[in-house]
Amino acid sequence: MSIWLLIVLALAGLGLLAWGLRWAGRRLTGDRPYWRDMPYGVALGYVVAAAAVIWAAKIYFIDQTVFFRWAVNGFLGFALAAWLFRLLGRHLGPAALRKQFRQMPLTASFGILVILGYATMAIFAGWIAPHGQAEVFDVANALPGVDPRFPLGTDQIGRDLLSRLIYGAQNTVGIAFATTCIAFFVGGSLGFLAATLGGWLDQVLSRGVDVLMAIPALIFALLLMTIASAWAGSQNWLLTLYMILIIALIDSTRVFRLARAVGGNIVVMDYIEAAKLRGEGLPYLIFREILPNATAPLLAEFGLRFCFVFLTIASLSFLGVGIQPPLADWGTMVKDLAQFINFAAFSPLTASLPLMAAGAIALLTVGINFVVDWMLQKSSGLKE
Amino acid sequence: MSAPLLKLRGLHIEGRADETWLPIINGIDLDLHRGEVLGLIGESGAGKSTLGLAAMGYTRDGCRISAGSVEFDGLDLINSPASTRRDVLGKRIAYVAQSAAASFNPAHKLINQHTEGPVQHHVMSRAESAADAVELYRRLRLPDPEHIGFRYPHQVSGGQLQRAMTGMAMSCRPDLIIFDEPTTALDVTTQIEVLAAIRDIVEQSNTAAIYITHDLAVVAQMADRIKVLLRGDEVEEAETRTMLSAPQQDYTKSLWAVRSFQRPAKAAVAPSTTPLVSVRNVTAAYGKTPVLHDISFDIHPGRTMAVVGESGSGKSTAARCITGLLSPKQGLISFDGTPLPGDYRKRSKMQLRQAQMIYQMADTALNPRKTIGEIIGRPVQFYMGLTGREKRRRVEALLEQIEMEPDQYYSRLPGELSGGQKQRIGIARALAAEPGFIICDEVTSALDQLVAEGILKLLARLQDDLGLAYMFITHDLATVKSIADEVVVMKDGRVVESGPKDEMFRPPHHPYTDLLLSSVPEMDPDWLTHLLEQRGIDNIGDAAVDRMQDESSVQDR
Numbered sequence: 001m002s003i004w005l006l007i008v009l010a011l012a013g014l015g016l017l018a019w020g021l022r023w024a025g026r027r028l029t030g031d032r033p034y035w036r037d038m039p040y041g042v043a044l045g046y047v048v049a050a051a052a053v054i055w056a057a058k059i060y061f062i063d064q065t066v067f068f069r070w071a072v073n074g075f076l077g078f079a080l081a082a083w084l085f086r087l088l089g090r091h092l093g094p095a096a097l098r099k100q101f102r103q104m105p106l107t108a109s110f111g112i113l114v115i116l117g118y119a120t121m122a123i124f125a126g127w128i129a130p131h132g133q134a135e136v137f138d139v140a141n142a143l144p145g146v147d148p149r150f151p152l153g154t155d156q157i158g159r160d161l162l163s164r165l166i167y168g169a170q171n172t173v174g175i176a177f178a179t180t181c182i183a184f185f186v187g188g189s190l191g192f193l194a195a196t197l198g199g200w201l202d203q204v205l206s207r208g209v210d211v212l213m214a215i216p217a218l219i220f221a222l223l224l225m226t227i228a229s230a231w232a233g234s235q236n237w238l239l240t241l242y243m244i245l246i247i248a249l250i251d252s253t254r255v256f257r258l259a260r261a262v263g264g265n266i267v268v269m270d271y272i273e274a275a276k277l278r279g280e281g282l283p284y285l286i287f288r289e290i291l292p293n294a295t296a297p298l299l300a301e302f303g304l305r306f307c308f309v310f311l312t313i314a315s316l317s318f319l320g321v322g323i324q325p326p327l328a329d330w331g332t333m334v335k336d337l338a339q340f341i342n343f344a345a346f347s348p349l350t351a352s353l354p355l356m357a358a359g360a361i362a363l364l365t366v367g368i369n370f371v372v373d374w375m376l377q378k379s380s381g382l383k384e
Numbered sequence: 385m386s387a388p389l390l391k392l393r394g395l396h397i398e399g400r401a402d403e404t405w406l407p408i409i410n411g412i413d414l415d416l417h418r419g420e421v422l423g424l425i426g427e428s429g430a431g432k433s434t435l436g437l438a439a440m441g442y443t444r445d446g447c448r449i450s451a452g453s454v455e456f457d458g459l460d461l462i463n464s465p466a467s468t469r470r471d472v473l474g475k476r477i478a479y480v481a482q483s484a485a486a487s488f489n490p491a492h493k494l495i496n497q498h499t500e501g502p503v504q505h506h507v508m509s510r511a512e513s514a515a516d517a518v519e520l521y522r523r524l525r526l527p528d529p530e531h532i533g534f535r536y537p538h539q540v541s542g543g544q545l546q547r548a549m550t551g552m553a554m555s556c557r558p559d560l561i562i563f564d565e566p567t568t569a570l571d572v573t574t575q576i577e578v579l580a581a582i583r584d585i586v587e588q589s590n591t592a593a594i595y596i597t598h599d600l601a602v603v604a605q606m607a608d609r610i611k612v613l614l615r616g617d618e619v620e621e622a623e624t625r626t627m628l629s630a631p632q633q634d635y636t637k638s639l640w641a642v643r644s645f646q647r648p649a650k651a652a653v654a655p656s657t658t659p660l661v662s663v664r665n666v667t668a669a670y671g672k673t674p675v676l677h678d679i680s681f682d683i684h685p686g687r688t689m690a691v692v693g694e695s696g697s698g699k700s701t702a703a704r705c706i707t708g709l710l711s712p713k714q715g716l717i718s719f720d721g722t723p724l725p726g727d728y729r730k731r732s733k734m735q736l737r738q739a740q741m742i743y744q745m746a747d748t749a750l751n752p753r754k755t756i757g758e759i760i761g762r763p764v765q766f767y768m769g770l771t772g773r774e775k776r777r778r779v780e781a782l783l784e785q786i787e788m789e790p791d792q793y794y795s796r797l798p799g800e801l802s803g804g805q806k807q808r809i810g811i812a813r814a815l816a817a818e819p820g821f822i823i824c825d826e827v828t829s830a831l832d833q834l835v836a837e838g839i840l841k842l843l844a845r846l847q848d849d850l851g852l853a854y855m856f857i858t859h860d861l862a863t864v865k866s867i868a869d870e871v872v873v874m875k876d877g878r879v880v881e882s883g884p885k886d887e888m889f890r891p892p893h894h895p896y897t898d899l900l901l902s903s904v905p906e907m908d909p910d911w912l913t914h915l916l917e918q919r920g921i922d923n924i925g926d927a928a929v930d931r932m933q934d935e936s937s938v939q940d941r
Contacts, residue, residue: 037466102403270749274813277707277728278763279736292753 014051018044066348082110108374114367118169125170131160133167134326143349153353155336161353164328165360171323172330173364176310179244179251183309184302187252191259192286192294195267206260209253217250218315225321236324243322247312251305258301262294296375303372307365314361333357387458389559389592390416390439395452397434397443397616408434408447410616418559419590423607423624425597425639427832428803430613432596436562439594440477441469457559475505478553482565484545488537495533498552507556520551523588524581543574547581554585560592567602571694571859572903579605579905580916598832600639601905604628605912612636624909638834640907647844650687650869658721660685660821660853661706661739666715668705675701676877679715683870685820686847688854690868690885692861692900698877699857703823706855707741719821737767740814744826746806750798756783756809757794763816782812786842804835811842821853828863840867861904865889873897 022043025035059068086109089101101109121128130149131137140158142150152162194202212220228242266272267290275289316322317331325332337354344351392414398405409431416422424432437443441454441461454461456477461469478501481487489497499513508516514533521529524547537545546566553561566582567575583606586593595606603610603624610627612619612635620633631637659682668676676698683689691699704710706717708728717724719738725731743749750759760779764770770778780790786808798806807827814822824843828836844867846852858864864871864885872882873896881894893901902919905911 033463033465269751270743270745271751273709274741274743274749275762277709277736277741278766278817279728279731279733280766289751293751 014047015044018047021047067344078110079106082106082113085109085113105374107370111367111370111372111374114363115371118173118364118367121166121169122173123170125166129160129163129166131163133159133164133328135159135163143347144352145349152356155333155353161333161356164333165330165356167328168330168333168357168360171327172310172313172317175240175244175323176306176313179248179309179313180302180306182244182248183251183305184255184298186248187255188259188298189286190252191256192263192290193282194256195260195263196282196285196290202260205256209256212250212253213257218312221246221250221312221316222319222321225316229321236327239324243313243316247309247316251309251312255298255301255305258297259294262297263290266290266293296378300372300376303368303375307368310364311361330357330361334361386417388415389418389457390414391453391455392435392439393453393455395435395438395454396450397431397438397447398450399434399447401446405448405450408616409438411452412613412616412618414439414611416560416592416594418592420609421586421593421595421607423595423597423603423610424613425600425603425610426613426619427598427834429615431616432598432613433564435613436564436594436596437479439560439562440473440479442473471505474501474558475507475556476558477560477562478556478558480546480549480553480561480563480566482568484549484566485537485542487549488545490537493534493536494540494548494552498533498548498555501552501555505556513555517551517555520554520585521548523585524548524551525577526551541574543570543578546570546578550578550582550585554589554591557589558591560594561586562594562596564596565598568597568599572861572905573694573899575602576903576905576912576915579912582606583912599905600833601907601911604907604909605905612639628907628909647867657684659683660720661855662716662718663702663706664716664718666702666705666712666717668701668710668712670701670710674877676705676712679874679877679879681872681879681882683821683853683855685853686851687869688847688856688867689870689872690856690858690864691872691874692858692864693874694859696876697874699859699874700825701877702874703741703825703855703857706823707739733767737817738819739821739823740817740819741823741825742807742810742814742827745830746803746810747798749810750806750813752798755795755797756801759798759809760812760816763813767817778816782816785815785846786812788812802835803831804838807831807835807839808842811839811846815846815850819852821855823855823857825857826859827856829858829860836863843867861901873900 018040022035022038022040025038025043029035056072059065060072083106086101086104086106089104089109090098092098137150137154137158137160139147139150139154141156142154144153144161145151146153150160150162152160152165154160155164190205194205224246225243228246229239232239232242272285272289275285280289313322314329314331314334317329318335320335322331323329334354334357337357340350340353341355342351392412395409395412395414396407397409399408400406412435414422414435424435426432434443434447438449438454439456441449441456441464443449449462456472459468459472461472488494495514495517498517499508499510502508502513502516503510507513517533518529521532526532526544526547532540532544532548540548550561550563550566563582567578570578579602585591593606595603597603597606607624609621610624611621612627612633614635619635620627620631622632627636628640631640661683663679663681666676666679667674679698679702681689691702693699701710705712705726708724708726708731711726717726719735724735728736757776757779760782761775764775764778764782768778776794780794783790783793788805788808793801793805798809801809810827827843828839831839840863843854847854854867856863856868868885870883871885871888873880873888873894875896881888881897888897889901891898902915908914
């Protein structure tokens with residue numbers, strides 16, 4: 001029997017099951033409104049979801065595929081941790097915080113937990129990490145769990161991966177945070193200025209930003225970094241400083257756009273007119289009247305922008321022009337260990353070496369986006 | 385008597401706020417027979433709109449019907465299946481929303497939106513419905529009924545759009561139409577046309593209607609019976625005439641009494657006194673579009689000058705010229721004898737302090753992220769240089785002046801106040817500058833009548849205490865009657881007529897003033913009928929304005 005016939009038969013079976021489910025629901029509950037008004041699509045959704053769960057259980061318990069098991073375990077573990085964290089938040093701390101936690105979806109508490117974890121790692125890296133980030137040992141390419149000294153193994157020249165992951169949080173996240181802050185200060189101020197004053201200043205700034213935005217961001221950054229590395233010579237700290245400034249410049253254009261749009265909606269309000277007629281100066285208008293009303297969208301954008309900056313740094317490091325060795329960085333770690341991914345079919349543990357740094361990047365990105373989503377939903381006024 | 389068309393019994397509706405369900409409607413009974421018009425009145429927050437929607441078995445998001453029944457022609461609208469309800473809604477029950485501009489889809493032509501209902505409900509084919517639309521437009525007295533349907537919503541005026549929406553509600557010939565404040569956002573001259581059109585078409589088709597409004601004079605023209613609501617409870621219900629002549633409850637009486645507020649007239653100004661604000665031959669334009677043509681008027685200390693006119697007549701632009709937001713092309717504005725620079729940026733702090741402004745929409749006039757203390761405290765600090773405890777004492781004194789408890793409100797945010805309270809904060813902010821002159825731009829038009837009356841009384845008292853001069857921009861002639869000393873009538877950027885109030889409300893008038901005055905609804909239920917008999921259907925509202933325009937352009941030539 002051909003595979004296509006099988007698929008068609010399976011789909012038809014699901015369709016029949018859905019119809020039967022709705023019919024049974026109506027009979028068993030005596031035509032309760034929920035079942036009575038249920039569209040067919042909803043019933044089909046239930047059946048398909050149930051089929052997917054059964055299939056996943058089969059892969060997990062019967063096939064025992066390693067990566068799938070890791071993913072499911074990780075997912076369930078994180079969900080449980082987030083749930084416990086939220087439970088904790090609901091019963092501890094001041095009343096205002098407890099109220100926040102009560103209204104919080106699980107995704108948001110997961111994001112906050114992840115961010116807190118990363119922040120702790122970055123701040124206390126020197127105390128947490130078992131070894132130094134540039135310390136080289138005699139065991140190269142050790143697998144996770146083999147040598148008790150190196151719980152996550154070592155890289156190809158014998159540096160402890162766990163320590164490098166922890167220091168990587170400090171370098172990558174710290175630099176990304178600084179970059180985002182600069183981008184927001186520059187882009188935000190100029191954006192509000194353009195919105196408030198308008199006229200030729202607005203035109204000059206906006207067109208300048210248009211020009212910068214017209215060039216693809218990563219290629220532009222790569223180009224500027226090449227120039228910067230010639231200027232910096234062998235001084236690594238100078239190159240890092242240039243990198244921060246270059247990425248901040250490129251990302252501030254996006255912030256400028258948002259700040260100008262949000263500011264444009266606020267400056268037409270009567271309270272701004274009242275402040276102008278009072279004779280208030282520009283700094284008061286921008287920082288005391290406009291900024292408090294723009295914090296919600298700017299904060300949400302801060303989270304997103306942080307992710308992008310972070311990924312840009314990792315990409316630049318992966319390409320070899322970002323954070324320079326021996327400083328630990330997740331992008332560089334993925335690049336150095338990338339060839340091990342080829343062994344995934346034979347030895348999952350070997351393949352996990354590059355996946356750890358990649359997972360660290362992915363986890364933070366997902367966590368921040370969850371928090372941002374939550375803040376966006378809150379600021380959109382659905383629930384205050 | 386036959387069974388009622390719509391029967392609401394013990395209806396309770398709750399709304400979700402801050403993790404609890406709060407009651408919005410507490411057990412209301414309502415009966416409506418075929419061909420009958422029921423007026424629902426009450427302040428905002430009384431639950432009028434919620435009740436209107438509940439008559440269709442529908443509640444807004446975050447609300448629920450917690451008890452009671454809604455029966456439409458024997459059909460239980462709450463418990464019947466969704467498919468049954470779909471057959472009834474739009475076909476046998478129609479809804480006309482307050483803002484037609486926001487309710488029409490801007491991307492489709494009027495007639496295409498009109499035919500959607502009948503085609504969907506298999507009442508008529510598209511062609512039949514389109515022909516019917518033209519007929520309805522004619523009966524609603526829309527100009528050029530053959531072709532107006534082929535315009536987009538932004539291409540017709542607000543009053544026409546509201547009539548087109550009424551036509552759309554009629555498209556399936558429903559048994560019941562719910563009108564939710566259909567004329568609240570319109571000018572008096574436009575409102576009167578819409579009222580006449582709605583009343584005729586409802587009478588001709590023997591349709592039952594629920595007419596929701598907060599304007600008593602309007603409901604008196606439209607309804608057979610009136611039901612008064614207060615915070616989700618029924619206050620009383622009676623035939624319109626009975627209700628108007630002999631209201632039973634105190635609350636109803638207070639509603640009826642609102643329009644009686646009238647401050648005593650002041651003595652005429654001595655001709656030699658210097659006006660506080662003097663506008664001389666001012667002409668202004670936005671870009672190349674001329675808005676004001678040769679405007680002149682004087683405002684004297686301690687007096688109120690009302691500027692009246694429809695939207696677009698240049699009232700607010702005149703205010704913008706005085707405040708300096710728009711530099712006049714020609715002419716001179718002087719304050720206390722001294723000429724003012726045209727641009728507010730060139731004025732001194734003293735000059736800015738002397739003229740303050742109170743806005744129409746208190747929501748946008750107060751920064752939502754600042755506490756009341758900060759909002760009022762800023763001008764105190766900025767102009768008077770007070771800080772710390774002195775500033776706080778001054779703000780508290782101002783709050784007391786506007787009759788609000790300082791301890792309770794000092795650290796609240798504007799979002800935690802009611803509309804009337806917000807407007808009071810706007811007044812306090814203006815007072816904080818200790819000005820001699822305040823521009824009030826439609827300050828009461830967004831408020832309920834009872835609240836508006838409170839604001840007017842407050843403004844009058846402040847004027848007596850502090851000797852303020854007001855420029856009162858409004859389109860509501862009832863407000864003018866109650867508060868003004870002098871009146872300026874504006875139309876198309878020109879001053880049509882001006883003078884002391886008593887003269888203005890006594891004939892002979894300029895024809896435009898006459899039209900404005902006669903368009904203000906009165907509490908007499910026969911007022912609209914009489915007016916139509918007197919003037920004829922084509923001589924009211926915008927039609928009359930247009931004719932006036934034609935005549936005057938002939939005269940110009």
